[in-house]
Amino acid sequence: MLKLKNIAALFLASLTVMTAGCKDKSVGQKIQEIMPFQVAETIQAQIYPTLNYVAKVEAKDKVELMAQVSGYLEKRFFKEGALVKKGEVLYQIDPAPYQARVRQAKADLAKAEANAKNAKIQYDRAQNLFKTKNISESKLDDAQAAYLTSNSAVLQAKAQLDLAEIDLQYSTIKAPISGRIGKSNFSEGELIGTSSGVLATIVSVDPIYALFSISENDVFLLTDILGKNRDISSVDVMFKWSNGREYSHVGELNFIDSSLNEYVNTLEMRAIFPNPQGALIPGQFGNVEIKKKTPQTVLLIPQIALQQDLQGRYVLVVGEGNKLESRRVTTGVENGELIVVTEGLKKGEKVLVEGFQKVVPGMEIKPVMKVFSLEKQEKPVSEAEKSAESGKQTVQKGDAQ
Numbered sequence: 001m002l003k004l005k006n007i008a009a010l011f012l013a014s015l016t017v018m019t020a021g022c023k024d025k026s027v028g029q030k031i032q033e034i035m036p037f038q039v040a041e042t043i044q045a046q047i048y049p050t051l052n053y054v055a056k057v058e059a060k061d062k063v064e065l066m067a068q069v070s071g072y073l074e075k076r077f078f079k080e081g082a083l084v085k086k087g088e089v090l091y092q093i094d095p096a097p098y099q100a101r102v103r104q105a106k107a108d109l110a111k112a113e114a115n116a117k118n119a120k121i122q123y124d125r126a127q128n129l130f131k132t133k134n135i136s137e138s139k140l141d142d143a144q145a146a147y148l149t150s151n152s153a154v155l156q157a158k159a160q161l162d163l164a165e166i167d168l169q170y171s172t173i174k175a176p177i178s179g180r181i182g183k184s185n186f187s188e189g190e191l192i193g194t195s196s197g198v199l200a201t202i203v204s205v206d207p208i209y210a211l212f213s214i215s216e217n218d219v220f221l222l223t224d225i226l227g228k229n230r231d232i233s234s235v236d237v238m239f240k241w242s243n244g245r246e247y248s249h250v251g252e253l254n255f256i257d258s259s260l261n262e263y264v265n266t267l268e269m270r271a272i273f274p275n276p277q278g279a280l281i282p283g284q285f286g287n288v289e290i291k292k293k294t295p296q297t298v299l300l301i302p303q304i305a306l307q308q309d310l311q312g313r314y315v316l317v318v319g320e321g322n323k324l325e326s327r328r329v330t331t332g333v334e335n336g337e338l339i340v341v342t343e344g345l346k347k348g349e350k351v352l353v354e355g356f357q358k359v360v361p362g363m364e365i366k367p368v369m370k371v372f373s374l375e376k377q378e379k380p381v382s383e384a385e386k387s388a389e390s391g392k393q394t395v396q397k398g399d400a401q
Contacts (some may be wrong), residue, residue: 060204070193116150
């Protein structure tokens with residue numbers, strides 16, 4: 001009887017444990033199915049799409065001065081590092097030998113012209129004598145040949161005079177462009193010539209270029225901003241130095257290469273900036289920001305919502321019944337912690353922003369909203385608007401005085 005009671009007690013205890021275990025498992029499954037995860041709602045907003053790249057400042061024009069005649073460097077007229085104007089005299093090579101050659105060429109021309117004049121008289125006389133049968137035809141031919149030869153001698157003498165005058169002009173070296181001239185590689189008194197190399201270098205100052213390259217993937221982003229016709233007038237370009245200081249003048253795109261560089265797979269581009277104070281110096285590095293002049297209505301999501309696999313980018317969207325579904329997306333430009341989505345999502349849809357290793361498509365979650373803010377953007381200000389504002393402030397200051 002005691003045995004039966006013990007067996008019954010053990011049976012009841014086992015049943016209680018099994019029941020409790022089943023309840024705990026059921027509760028655990030239920031908790032797992034509705035685990036909370038942070039999600040974010042797609043944002044529809046108007047933004048000024050921007051792209052940023054590292055750029056190098058480069059002069060619009062660069063000229064290396066070289067001697068075109070030989071001689072002693074008689075005088076240097078410029079200050080190294082100074083601004084020079086087109087046509088300004090920079091160097092003077094000893095002109096004396098070239099002045100003498102000009103005088104010699106002028107004398108040779110005068111002699112040739114005198115011979116030609118005499119040959120013309122002799123030819124005219126021979127023609128008259130031939131008509132009266134006083135000279136033979138061969139004598140007439142000789143006179144004609146002498147006349148034609150004297151004319152060619154005149155042309156040759158003129159050419160020699162032109163060459164002598166050109167060499168004399170080359171002895172005075174002038175600035176072919178306006179800009180800033182660098183260090184002189186030769187001093188006064190040195191013998192220089194056509195094989196001496198570069199005397200000095202002039203680089204133009206205003207306007208000035210900023211060169212940069214974009215990756216193959218960014219070509220699509222650029223097309224989204226400029227349009228299929230690559231309307232470079234639809235964007236402004238800003239420049240920032242490497243220390244973060246922003247250049248005060250707005251530039252514009254003025255060149256997009258026709259093909260990618262086959263070695264680095266990038267597309268070369270160029271912006272041009274006004275540089276009246278010479279603040280931008282060739283060789284400087286900085287960042288250019290390409291910004292659309294007019295706002296575009298776009299859809300944005302947090303960048304952390306994006307996932308990547310072999311097929312491309314995708315997000316996990318909270319679907320019907322709070323179940324996750326995988327969705328392929330096409331993205332555009334970045335905006336702070338957000339990124340533009342051009343295809344794959346609609347306004348108001350929610351995307352997962354955390355716990356990607358803990359979930360799978362089809363899993364039910366408990367959405368917890370997280371708010372992401374849109375980066376504040378200022379409307380691009382053109383050079384004309386800046387000038388108008390500056391003039392307005394000047395007038396107000398004058399009125400106050």
